[in-house]
Amino acid sequence: MQSTVCDILHRPENDALRFLPEGPYRAGETTLSWVAIQHGADATFGSLNLLNVDSGENTSCELPGRPGFAFPTDQPNVFVIGAERSVGLFDTKSGRWDELTTGIDASVSNTIINDGVVHDGNLIFGCKDVAFATPKAGLYLWRRRDRRLIQLRDDQLCSNGKAVIESEGDLWLYDIDSPTKQITRSRIDIDAGAVSDTKTVVDLTSEDVFPDGMILTPDHKSLIVAIYNPEDAEFGEARQYGLVDGHLQAIWQCPGAAQVTCPQLLHHGHSVKLILTTAVEHLPPARQAKQPNAGCIFSGKTSFEAAGDQPLFEAGELL
Numbered sequence: 001m002q003s004t005v006c007d008i009l010h011r012p013e014n015d016a017l018r019f020l021p022e023g024p025y026r027a028g029e030t031t032l033s034w035v036a037i038q039h040g041a042d043a044t045f046g047s048l049n050l051l052n053v054d055s056g057e058n059t060s061c062e063l064p065g066r067p068g069f070a071f072p073t074d075q076p077n078v079f080v081i082g083a084e085r086s087v088g089l090f091d092t093k094s095g096r097w098d099e100l101t102t103g104i105d106a107s108v109s110n111t112i113i114n115d116g117v118v119h120d121g122n123l124i125f126g127c128k129d130v131a132f133a134t135p136k137a138g139l140y141l142w143r144r145r146d147r148r149l150i151q152l153r154d155d156q157l158c159s160n161g162k163a164v165i166e167s168e169g170d171l172w173l174y175d176i177d178s179p180t181k182q183i184t185r186s187r188i189d190i191d192a193g194a195v196s197d198t199k200t201v202v203d204l205t206s207e208d209v210f211p212d213g214m215i216l217t218p219d220h221k222s223l224i225v226a227i228y229n230p231e232d233a234e235f236g237e238a239r240q241y242g243l244v245d246g247h248l249q250a251i252w253q254c255p256g257a258a259q260v261t262c263p264q265l266l267h268h269g270h271s272v273k274l275i276l277t278t279a280v281e282h283l284p285p286a287r288q289a290k291q292p293n294a295g296c297i298f299s300g301k302t303s304f305e306a307a308g309d310q311p312l313f314e315a316g317e318l319l
Helices: none
Strands: 002-005 007-010 021-026 031-036 047-052 058-062 067-072 078-083 086-091 097-101 111-119 122-129 137-143 148-156 159-167 170-177 182-189 194-203 210-216 222-228 235-242 248-255 260-268 271-278 297-301
Touching: 002 297, 021 067, 021 260, 021 271, 031 067, 047 067, 067 122, 078 111, 078 122, 111 137, 111 159, 122 148, 122 159, 122 170, 137 159, 148 194, 159 222, 170 210, 182 210, 222 271, 235 260, 235 271, 248 271, 248 297
Parallel strands: 002 248, 067 111, 159 210, 210 260
Antiparallel strands: 007 297, 021 031, 031 047, 047 058, 067 078, 078 086, 086 097, 111 122, 122 137, 137 148, 159 170, 170 182, 182 194, 210 222, 222 235, 222 260, 235 248, 260 271, 271 297
């Protein structure tokens, strides 16, 4: 089995940006976007960040709330972002925020948007209970053809990694609700706005770790999963699991950063690298001393020849 030790790509400049980095995504030839979900344990806002992977320069754009996901669009400087309980289009140059949908999780309290994925112009995303106490958060489809928000589930606690695969005429959603320690697969019907036939494909309940963000490998045969370890491990991990049998195929290690939050593939420097975000949250100063690289963004070697699915969200007609 392949095991790779990753290098630090970027150390965010301050504690606020190192607190909870997530959601890396290709946003240009040399630009990686990522979100700082919140700028501290008590913060009610976060930021969208644009990292030039050649120069190391990072531009941070403060957002009106805590972002769960941010994806570049087909319009220059415009991102589609889920923050708090609304999804909108954000212009990084002007700071303009145009809402696409609101009222998310309106029937419950104390939840906010977390992770998501773009598929065929649609958005599929979930929420989290900020107290991590009650399985009440929703899983949603924002359907592009009628700009309708559809609730798919109402029983998640911390909705995280997502991936969508079309196979033999069916569409399948791979989904993580982190506290369950499982990755599930469900048939998703975009027209009907429903999920069904849910089953577990990877089960980590025997381990003291949690699956977090997730992407598909370029060949759509495996999943790469960020592993959030709440203990003071020497290395944080991302793991590759086969879709057919759920077997572990590869590991990437992040030295001195146990809480790995999200993966992404990036073509850079004539090769494809695995980018991993890590977090400082829940680490008091004594534990941060044991994890000196917590909050850094890492880069690891891969054997992939392409960077895989990272579609642009089509925003032109929505502005």
